[in-house]
Amino acid sequence: MKDVTAAIIIKGQNILIARRAPGEQHGGSWEFPGGKVEPGETPEACLKRELGEEFGIEAEVQEYISSSLYEYPQGSIRLLAYQVKIRQGEIQLRVHDRYEWVGVTQLLNYELLPADVPIAHYLPQWMCP
DSSP: OEEEEEEEEEETTEEEEEEEOTTSTTTTOEEOSEEEOOTTOOHHHHHHHHHHHHHOOEEEEEEEEEEEEEEETTEEEEEEEEEEEEEEOOOOOSSEEEEEEEEGGGGGGSOBOGGGHHHHHHHHHHHOO
8 A cells, every 4th residue: 555645735715736737647637735655754754845846835744634545446545634834935837737726615526536535525524623
């Protein structure tokens, strides 16, 4: 099982999602920013690295939120979601072709990657307990 991270970045009542560019694996699907945890790397370090590489931002990883398990044809993943704050930089798209700030109750209106869907279901109760 491969660990993958997801950044839940909140601005007001909206959450950042990005669409994978055509030609990328799962091109056209929306996701929470993040990526695969490398050997010997913590999920927090992974998020900082991935957000720098893919979005050109410096991030502060805050609290762990939730996780989901999903079996893709190429193997299973455990998606670990953390609240993340942008500390510095403006969003630059490097492997995505679009991003949006979406209301928490509108996330499921987007074609999210399957592993992201359980996180999207959980976020409204996490944000408004």
